[in-house]
Amino acid sequence: MMRRIAVIEGDGVGKEVIPAGVSVLTATGVPLEFEPLPWGCDHHQRTGRMMPVDGLSTLAGFDAIYLGAVGWPSVPDDVSLWGLLLPIRKHFHQDVNVRPVRLLPGIRSPLAGRTAAQVDMLFVRENTEGEYSGAGGRVHQGTAHEAAVEVPVFTRRAIERTARFAYGRAGERRRHLINVTKSNASRHAYPFWDEVVEGLATDYPTVRVERVLVDAMAARMVSHPDSIDVAVGSNLFADILTDLGAAIQGGMGLAASANLCLDGDWPSLFEPVHGSAPDIAGKGRANPIGAILAGALMLRALGEDAAGTLVEAAVAEVTLGGQALTADLGGSASTTEVGDAVAAAVRRRRTAGPVAAG
Ligand code: NAI
Ligand code: MG
Numbered sequence: 001m002m003r004r005i006a007v008i009e010g011d012g013v014g015k016e017v018i019p020a021g022v023s024v025l026t027a028t029g030v031p032l033e034f035e036p037l038p039w040g041c042d043h044h045q046r047t048g049r050m051m052p053v054d055g056l057s058t059l060a061g062f063d064a065i066y067l068g069a070v071g072w073p074s075v076p077d078d079v080s081l082w083g084l085l086l087p088i089r090k091h092f093h094q095d096v097n098v099r100p101v102r103l104l105p106g107i108r109s110p111l112a113g114r115t116a117a118q119v120d121m122l123f124v125r126e127n128t129e130g131e132y133s134g135a136g137g138r139v140h141q142g143t144a145h146e147a148a149v150e151v152p153v154f155t156r157r158a159i160e161r162t163a164r165f166a167y168g169r170a171g172e173r174r175r176h177l178i179n180v181t182k183s184n185a186s187r188h189a190y191p192f193w194d195e196v197v198e199g200l201a202t203d204y205p206t207v208r209v210e211r212v213l214v215d216a217m218a219a220r221m222v223s224h225p226d227s228i229d230v231a232v233g234s235n236l237f238a239d240i241l242t243d244l245g246a247a248i249q250g251g252m253g254l255a256a257s258a259n260l261c262l263d264g265d266w267p268s269l270f271e272p273v274h275g276s277a278p279d280i281a282g283k284g285r286a287n288p289i290g291a292i293l294a295g296a297l298m299l300r301a302l303g304e305d306a307a308g309t310l311v312e313a314a315v316a317e318v319t320l321g322g323q324a325l326t327a328d329l330g331g332s333a334s335t336t337e338v339g340d341a342v343a344a345a346v347r348r349r350r351t352a353g354p355v356a357a358g
Pocket of ligand 2: 239240243
């Protein structure tokens with residue numbers, strides 16, 4: 001069955017890593033039809049909008065969205081984020097953001113002595129509310145007593161969906177779920193968060209749930225990453241922790257993310273965790289692995305698990321080989337060369353025939 005994928009390269013290195021990802025996805029032979037949508041900060045320069053007025057209804061017709069990065073110095077970051085990515089996440093009920101933190105073979109983590117087997121964490125992030133709800137305002141603007149309030153919003157529905165998803169993943173993995181919270185300092189929101197997350201534990205008797213405060217979690221990710229299986233956190237906490245996770249994995253260029261509409265009523269969105277990287281954009285130096293692994297998450301979400309595994313294995317083959325690595329990983333290959341190397345590995349593995357499962 002042909003799947004239609006909306007491709008929003010977006011800004012900066014998004015325009016470099018997404019073509020590499022598309023070439024790898026094409027190499028899998030899974031029938032995908034890619035439709036480029038030239039939205040982002042250039043579109044904003046031309047039209048005053050990050051995407052057309054009917055952008056969301058255009059996207060609604062696709063099976064998935066594959067996105068590079070949004071944001072460029074020409075447009076204030078809150079305008080670019082609220083003009084494209086956040087409306088997509090909210091409107092399409094992409095309640096959950098999934099971010100694997102896995103150290104690939106051949107990649108050196110900045111954590112001394114850690115090997116691939118010791119770093120395999122999965123972060124599940126509430127994706128539509130918390131500190132990102134947009135509730136609040138500013139008063140006395142331009143005066144000496146100007147003030148701002150930003151009100152985090154937590155609903156039982158969103159916490160519950162996020163937590164159930166996380167329990168489910170934990171059940172398939174090492175059966176340990178960390179509830180990332182700050183219910184010691186927060187009087188209302190995080191105690192409620194804990195109640196909802198931990199209240200579901202009885203529905204998942206095989207999963208051990210552990211409460212960890214977000215600050216301690218940051219330390220634990222560095223000291224004992226091997227003690228972390230699945231972690232569930234609010235929008236803001238998991239955002240911050242997954243950048244730490246990306247660094248532990250070997251850099252921003254390696255991390256992938258899936259924004260999932262769990263009901264399947266709307267398309268889900270798959271993207272590398274990194275932004276538009278204006279400092280290296282346009283030079284062909286960006287690492288496409290995060291984008292490629294986001295493509296693998298997309299294949300899995302489309303039910304193409306074998307193809308997802310194939311892409312992940314091809315990436316691991318390339319990182320282990322060490323010949324085609326970008327500058328952030330100490331190599332000298334270009335974005336395109338890494339994409340080509342992974343695509344070639346995918347094709348080689350396909351001709352070698354299906355590998356018998358476990
Ligand atoms: P960034 O992720 O773009 O860059 C942070 C650092 O990581 C830079 O030193 C950059 O060179 C490096 N880096 C990022 N991607 C890389 C790659 N593929 N290969 C090698 N190195 C890579 O974050 P920053 O600088 O905070 O934000 C730049 C712009 O991107 C801003 O406008 C921001 O709003 C936007 N942004 C967009 C995101 C999205 O679309 N989901 C996420 C994060 C930032
Ligand atoms: Mg972030």
